Amino acid sequence: MTNWGCKWRAAGFAASLAGLAAATAGPLAAAEEKTPSIEEMWQIIKSQQQEIDRLKKANPSSSDGAAGDAAAGADAAAGADADTDMVDGDVPIDTHGGAGWWERTSIGGYGEMHYNAGGTDEIDFHRYVLYVGHEFSDRIRLFSELELEHSLAGDGEPGEVELEQAWIEIDLFQSGRCGVNADIDGVDPDAPVMGVFATPPGCPDIGTHSLRAGLMLIPVGILNETHEPPTFYGVERNSVETNIIPTTWWEGGAGLHGFIGNTGFSYDALFHSGLSTPTTGSNAFRIRNGRQKVAEATAKDPAITGRLKYTGIPGVELAATVHHQFDIAQRPQGVIGVANPVEATLYEAHTDIKREVFQNVTFGLRALYARWELSGGDPGINPTLLGRDLQDGWYVEPSLRFVIGEHWGDIGFFFRHSEWDNGAGDSIHSQFSQYTYGFNYWPHPNVVFKLDYQDDYHDDVTQEDDRVNLGVGFQF
Amino acid sequence: MSIIRWSLFLGLAALLLAPGAAAAQTFQSPGSFISQSLGSGASGRVLQLSGAQQAQARSIMGHGIGGRVRYWRSGGSTVWILNGIGKYKPITTGWLVSGGRIRRARVLVYREAPHGLEVRFPQFTSQFSGAGLSGTRLNRGISNISGATLSVNSMKRMAALALYLASIAK
Numbered sequence: 001m002t003n004w005g006c007k008w009r010a011a012g013f014a015a016s017l018a019g020l021a022a023a024t025a026g027p028l029a030a031a032e033e034k035t036p037s038i039e040e041m042w043q044i045i046k047s048q049q050q051e052i053d054r055l056k057k058a059n060p061s062s063s064d065g066a067a068g069d070a071a072a073g074a075d076a077a078a079g080a081d082a083d084t085d086m087v088d089g090d091v092p093i094d095t096h097g098g099a100g101w102w103e104r105t106s107i108g109g110y111g112e113m114h115y116n117a118g119g120t121d122e123i124d125f126h127r128y129v130l131y132v133g134h135e136f137s138d139r140i141r142l143f144s145e146l147e148l149e150h151s152l153a154g155d156g157e158p159g160e161v162e163l164e165q166a167w168i169e170i171d172l173f174q175s176g177r178c179g180v181n182a183d184i185d186g187v188d189p190d191a192p193v194m195g196v197f198a199t200p201p202g203c204p205d206i207g208t209h210s211l212r213a214g215l216m217l218i219p220v221g222i223l224n225e226t227h228e229p230p231t232f233y234g235v236e237r238n239s240v241e242t243n244i245i246p247t248t249w250w251e252g253g254a255g256l257h258g259f260i261g262n263t264g265f266s267y268d269a270l271f272h273s274g275l276s277t278p279t280t281g282s283n284a285f286r287i288r289n290g291r292q293k294v295a296e297a298t299a300k301d302p303a304i305t306g307r308l309k310y311t312g313i314p315g316v317e318l319a320a321t322v323h324h325q326f327d328i329a330q331r332p333q334g335v336i337g338v339a340n341p342v343e344a345t346l347y348e349a350h351t352d353i354k355r356e357v358f359q360n361v362t363f364g365l366r367a368l369y370a371r372w373e374l375s376g377g378d379p380g381i382n383p384t385l386l387g388r389d390l391q392d393g394w395y396v397e398p399s400l401r402f403v404i405g406e407h408w409g410d411i412g413f414f415f416r417h418s419e420w421d422n423g424a425g426d427s428i429h430s431q432f433s434q435y436t437y438g439f440n441y442w443p444h445p446n447v448v449f450k451l452d453y454q455d456d457y458h459d460d461v462t463q464e465d466d467r468v469n470l471g472v473g474f475q476f
Numbered sequence: 477m478s479i480i481r482w483s484l485f486l487g488l489a490a491l492l493l494a495p496g497a498a499a500a501q502t503f504q505s506p507g508s509f510i511s512q513s514l515g516s517g518a519s520g521r522v523l524q525l526s527g528a529q530q531a532q533a534r535s536i537m538g539h540g541i542g543g544r545v546r547y548w549r550s551g552g553s554t555v556w557i558l559n560g561i562g563k564y565k566p567i568t569t570g571w572l573v574s575g576g577r578i579r580r581a582r583v584l585v586y587r588e589a590p591h592g593l594e595v596r597f598p599q600f601t602s603q604f605s606g607a608g609l610s611g612t613r614l615n616r617g618i619s620n621i622s623g624a625t626l627s628v629n630s631m632k633r634m635a636a637l638a639l640y641l642a643s644i645a646k
Contacts, residue, residue, distance in 0.1 A: 106564035133564065171589070174501055208501065208589055226623045257590060262597045266590075311594050314603050315619025356617025406535075406612055445629055 104135040109145075110228040110475035114235050118467020125151045129164065139171035162293060164250060167214030169257075174208050209258035212270075215294050216253065219268035219307040220321040220348050221245045222368060229473020230448040233399055233414040233440055236469060239432065240393035240420045244370045245348070246288035251303070264312020274303035274325040275344070279381050285342070285388035286422050287372055290328060301327040301341065317352040328374060329381075342377045346370065360403035364412070369394040386423055387430065393420025409443040414452075433457040438469075447474045501586045503596055506557045509570035513580055514550035522546050523645050536612045536637045545641055553579070554645055556638040562588050562627040567595070569631065571604075571638035578604045578635055592627030604631075609639040 111128040127149050134142040144166040150159035217225045223237050224247045232238075241247040253272025260267065275290030276298045283289040292298065303325035310318045327341030350368035357363045371392040374383040383389040401412035416436040423430040438452025450471040456464035510518055523545045525533065533541045537560065548555040553574040559566040568585035571578060581604040583596035594600060600621060608615045614636055620628050 108564060169590075174589070208593060210590060222622070231625060259590065259593060262599075264594075264597065264599055266594075311621055312597070312599050314600055314621070317622040352622045354620045354622070356619065359615075359617070362617060403613075445625075 101134070106133040107131065108133075108476055110473065112229040112471055112473035115470040116235075116467055117469070119465045120467060124158075139174070141169050143167055143169065163215060164248065165215060165217060167212050167216045170211045172209045172211055172256075173206055173258075207259040207261045207263075209256065211254070212257055213254035214252065215250055216255075216270070216272070217248065217250045218272070218305055218323070219257075219270065220249070220305065220323065220346070221247055221370065222350050222352055222366060223247050224249055228475040229450075229471070230440075230442060230446055230475055233397065233412065233450075234416065234436055234438060234452050234469070235450045235471035238395055238397070238416060238418060238436075239434055240368060240370065240395045240418050243288055243420050243422060243432075244372065244391060244393040245346075246291060249291060250293065252294040252297070252299075253302070255305075264310050266309045266311070268305070268307040268309075270305045272303055272305065273297055273299050274301055274330065275328050276330040277328050277342075279329050279331065279377075284386055285328070285374060285383040287391055288422075298330045300330045300332065301325065315353060315355040318350075320347075320349040322347055327376075329377070340376045340378055340382075342374055342383060344372060344374045346372050354401075362401040362412075364397075364399035364401060364414070366397040366399075367395070384425055387426030387428060388423055390425035391422045392424055393418065395419070409441065410445075411439060411441045413439045429459040431458075432463070446476060448472070501589050501593075501596075502584065503586070504570070504582060504584050506568070506570060506584055509557070509582060509584060510548045510555050513555045513570070513572040514548055514553060518548045518550045518555070520546060520548050521645070523641060525644075529644055532612070532640060533637060536640055537633050541637070547641065547645060549645070554642045556641055557584070558634045558637060560630040560634040560637075562586075562592050562595075562630050564588060567627060567630055567634075569634050571635065573638055573642035576608055576639065576643065578607045578639065580605070581631075581635065583631075588627070592621070592624035594621045594624050595627045595631050600628075601631075604635050607635060607639070609636055609643065612636060612640075614639075 108131040109129050111125070113123070113125045115123045127147055129145050129147045132142075132144050132146075136142065145164040147162045147164045148159060149162065150157075153159040153161045219225060221241045223232060223241045224245055227237060227248065236242075237247060251270075251272040251274065253270050255268065255270030255272070257268050258266065273292070273294060275287065276292050277283075277285050277287065277290035279285065303323060305321060305323040307319060307321040310316075323346040325344045328344035329342045331341075348368070348370040351365070353363075353365040355363055369392070372390070374389045374391075377383060395416055395418040397414055397416040399412055399414035401410055403410050414437075416434075418434040418436070419431060421431040434457070435455040436452050437455075438450065441449045443449075448471075450469070450473070452469050453467070454469065455466050458464050525541075525543045525545065530540065530543055546557070553572060556571045556573065557568065558571065559568050561567075565587035567583060567587070570580075570582045570584050572580035581601040583601065586593055586596055600619075603616075603618050604614075606616075607618075614632060618628065618632050618635075
């Protein structure tokens, strides 16, 4: 006979035991988590050390002492990510086509307002220039400048809107490709020191050489290419470069520009449109009146310009330019009475020196000579009639620039002696002499206030305008 | 006359077809500059700048540089890889500082060629050797390069920043 009562009593006892076990298992487990055994703790420590070792290996660190330093500004171990931007806040440059157009487009410019006292007695926002540059690719880029002169342009207004530059540059050869330090193939660039690398042998620095095409500033003089207000002394651009070069002078064409290795020599060679001077009247064959500004310009006769510049000595620039135009009057040949072209050659040389002579005191010296020689033409229509077969000028400009203080900026004092003559080919006294004294104050390297006094001398006193000039200028 | 003109145009056209370099002007990679400057034993670190230190860096550079700067150290020498705006684009430079003086300066990557490219020449960068810091400026003059004033000024600011950061890095 089955004793069902015993079995039920046994089942009940087992169930009670199970329940008691279940009821006590949670607290016991919790108690075990709070207090791991020594063996468990040792296992935890070992696994954490393994993780630390793994992280250290992936990110090489400094000595153990640095890791524990909690003071502000303390160093901390970090990866050597050697080939990306190193300073927080910099925008990485993507030069391989992946960047938006805004990352490859630059905007800048400059402007200046002048007050001319004396006989001129005029205030004028002389020019506002907007620069836009764009990189089409790593080696093809655009430079452009749009200029507004004298505030208001239009019929009857004194101003002009001009395209001063718009050219494409294509790098043909770039230094650095050959001379880039040869990281050993297969070496992790993030790894710490792998030894000293050397430029591969037989890989000379050939320099940078580019092709340029478009509307460009002619490479001549000091101010023709670099004339942002904070970069020169005097409210107005100097009269020699204005009347003889004639700054600012731009033409349309194509050419080469480059640096010859790291010798300090650079060169320009351009083939471009030319001046077209009037052939009659008081301005006949006057150089400055020949500027066409690539505005439906006569292109019957081209011109060529070559420049060699040396900047191998810090703070010293030496340059020489030769320009030749086959017919500066650009007159159609074969027309009765017009048979001979008027050839014109410009020779220009200059130096631009800025050297610190005492702490916070910089001595500057600019000296330039420019000379046009014109020849040819026809009886009755040729440059010798007004002495314009020779037009030349020179100036010397010493200066001293002082650092006032870190928060006050710089001040510079200058003196300029200028002589120029747009009719030096005859015996008629047509030479100008000008003495200019003044100062520039830069509260910031890109902002300048100017004051100067110009003292003119000319045989025809009506040509003189002794006056004070005031100016404010900026670049950005 | 026309033969000369056509010859010149054809010559220029031929140059257009010439294979050109297809990369930015990288004169030396940061990694190799670090290796050359510090040799074996260099270690990478990060300098955490306090608020006051960031303000000082801002007064040197003319803009903020953030609160963290990576650099490399070997003994008492440090190397700083810095970017500073020339005219419109950053110039990547390398600076070796030791004993509170710049020992080596190099333009690593130049992005605005040809304008201001002269700053990469040894004739220019050698001027920084031995320069120290006076306030927020270098304690010596650096001769300018006509037509490259903005790039020169950027180099001078970065040199001063490298010296300052080296002075506060432990």
